[in-house]
Amino acid sequence: MNTTALIYLLTAAAVFGIGVHGLLQARQVLRQLLAINLMGGAIFLLLITLGGGAVGPPDPVPQAMVLTGIVIAVSATAFALALLLRLQDATGTSELDPNDGA
Amino acid sequence: MIEIAIDLIIAMGVVGLALQTILGASVFRAILMFIVFGLLMAMAWARLHAPDLALAEAAIGAGITGALLLVTWRRLQAMDGRTPRVGIAARAPWLSIASGIFAAALIVALGWVSLSLPAEPAAAGELAWQRLPEVGVSNPVTGVLLAFRAYDTLMEMGVLLAAWLGARAVASELRPGALPGPAHAEVPLVGALLSLVVPISLLVAVYLLQAGGSAPGGAFQGGAVLAAGGVLLCLSGRLEAAERSSITERIGLVLGLAVFSCIGLVMLFMGEPMLAMPGVWAIYLVETALLLSIALTLVLLFAAAPGLRRAP
Amino acid sequence: MTLQETIAAVLLAAGCLFYIAGTIGLLRFPDVYSRLHALTKADNLGLLLVASGLAVQSGSLRIGAVLLIVWLLGLLAATVSCHLIARHALHATPPERRP
Numbered sequence: 189m190n191t192t193a194l195i196y197l198l199t200a201a202a203v204f205g206i207g208v209h210g211l212l213q214a215r216q217v218l219r220q221l222l223a224i225n226l227m228g229g230a231i232f233l234l235l236i237t238l239g240g241g242a243v244g245p246p247d248p249v250p251q252a253m254v255l256t257g258i259v260i261a262v263s264a265t266a267f268a269l270a271l272l273l274r275l276q277d278a279t280g281t282s283e284l285d286p287n288d289g290a
Numbered sequence: 291m292i293e294i295a296i297d298l299i300i301a302m303g304v305v306g307l308a309l310q311t312i313l314g315a316s317v318f319r320a321i322l323m324f325i326v327f328g329l330l331m332a333m334a335w336a337r338l339h340a341p342d343l344a345l346a347e348a349a350i351g352a353g354i355t356g357a358l359l360l361v362t363w364r365r366l367q368a369m370d371g372r373t374p375r376v377g378i379a380a381r382a383p384w385l386s387i388a389s390g391i392f393a394a395a396l397i398v399a400l401g402w403v404s405l406s407l408p409a410e411p412a413a414a415g416e417l418a419w420q421r422l423p424e425v426g427v428s429n430p431v432t433g434v435l436l437a438f439r440a441y442d443t444l445m446e447m448g449v450l451l452a453a454w455l456g457a458r459a460v461a462s463e464l465r466p467g468a469l470p471g472p473a474h475a476e477v478p479l480v481g482a483l484l485s486l487v488v489p490i491s492l493l494v495a496v497y498l499l500q501a502g503g504s505a506p507g508g509a510f511q512g513g514a515v516l517a518a519g520g521v522l523l524c525l526s527g528r529l530e531a532a533e534r535s536s537i538t539e540r541i542g543l544v545l546g547l548a549v550f551s552c553i554g555l556v557m558l559f560m561g562e563p564m565l566a567m568p569g570v571w572a573i574y575l576v577e578t579a580l581l582l583s584i585a586l587t588l589v590l591l592f593a594a595a596p597g598l599r600r601a602p
Numbered sequence: 603m604t605l606q607e608t609i610a611a612v613l614l615a616a617g618c619l620f621y622i623a624g625t626i627g628l629l630r631f632p633d634v635y636s637r638l639h640a641l642t643k644a645d646n647l648g649l650l651l652v653a654s655g656l657a658v659q660s661g662s663l664r665i666g667a668v669l670l671i672v673w674l675l676g677l678l679a680a681t682v683s684c685h686l687i688a689r690h691a692l693h694a695t696p697p698e699r700r701p
Contacts, residue, residue, distance in 0.1 A: 202308070
């Protein structure tokens with residue numbers, strides 16, 4: 189394992205963990221969306237590093253998957269933001285009640 | 291040695307910005323940190339020999355996502371107080387500590403497992419490289435996206451369209467289209483900037499599309515750059531929300547899916563596998579249609595409107 | 603090291619110096635206006651020096667022209683965004699507290 193791959197694998201693990209923590213402890217939905225996007229970025233980083241990006245051109249299949257993933261992430265985020273506007277309109281707040289509907 | 295140092299600086303920056311994103315004192319600050327995180331991720335992609343991803347991350351991950359987040363934050367502020375607030379119970383403080391411990395354990399486990407995996411191209415990737423000359427493009431990512439795994443790309447367009455339809459369905463009567471706040475006072479410099487940058491965004495989009503065959507680029511990056519031009523026009527009030535989608539906009543929204551599916555089906559009837567590309571011209575035709583659809587969908591998502599029209 | 607590489611290295615190093623100066627200004631200056639002043643003035647020049655360093659290093663007219671366009675676009679974006687931020691800051695402060 190070369191050093192570059194090592195650095196980026198550990199970075200991906202760290203960013204994913206940070207995203208999970210952010211998702212669990214955030215109050216505002218907007219922050220939770222940011223955390224989910226961080227987790228997505230970490231997974232993309234993991235895929236490309238494991239595809240051999242640290243030593244040369246990475247495997248084109250995971251590259252295409254990550255490119256697809258980036259567009260899916262922005263689509264999902266945009267839809268979630270529309271839901272968030274709806275939530276604000278209905279409840280007057282952009283936070284989710286942790287005890288609601290459990 | 292110097293390369294390791296650069297990797298370390300990028301890695302520390304990425305991790306630091308991710309921390310700032312979840313810990314940022316205000317939501318606005320968190321969004322800004324996320325945008326910078328995306329830009330630094332683009333540098334990480336460049337270091338990992340993936341310039342296609344670097345372009346996509348900078349244009350879509352940081353640019354369009356950032357613009358969407360910021361404009362939604364602004365709209366939420368404008369809507370604040372419109373409806374009475376629902377009381378929300380406070381969360382137990384130990385939950386934050388517990389999730390922190392859980393996340394730390396997850397980081398260790400994930401790091402441990404990923405280090406034991408082989409970091410090299412797998413069989414499918416090798417095969418894609420070998421069979422690339424049959425496709426007629428020399429950029430392997432474009433080849434995989436449009437020839438070897440075309441159904442992924444087709445479904446991706448489906449997801450983008452579904453996201454727009456979903457956004458229309460849930461937020462249509464809110465009419466958040468018009469941007470509130472400090473009057474869009476006409477600043478002379480903005481007009482000058484637009485008259486230069488919008489044509490350049492069109493030029494760069496077409497260049498990225500054309501370059502996508504043999505160099506980093508392609509429909510997604512080009513579409514995002516074109517969408518950025520549209521977002522600028524919306525932000526400066528040149529384009530404003532319309533009540534309904536015009537027929538041109540409806541065609542534009544489904545153009546990518548329609549052209550892609552048509553070619554796929556025609557090939558099926560001619561006895562080829564579905565979605566097989568009859569030639570390089572078909573790849574460029576599909577990519578052009580995808581670019582237009584992606585750009586239009588992203589701009590309409592940003593404007594949160596069914597359609598756009600020129601401001602009077 | 604050839605003459606070409608030496609010139610490129612000097613230009614790149616000078617560009618980095620301007621970037622460092624601009625960043626220190628951004629972090630240390632007291633208010634929006636002086637921060638903007640540090641950021642745009644120093645970084646525009648830094649970008650010019652880095653771009654010309656890279657152009658010299660590449661030794662290609664085409665890449666040089668592309669880098670020139672990059673610099674011009676950066677200059678344009680920095681000018682307009684700096685103007686808009688300063689304008690917003692000015693409108694956000696009450697008249698008696700304006701500098």
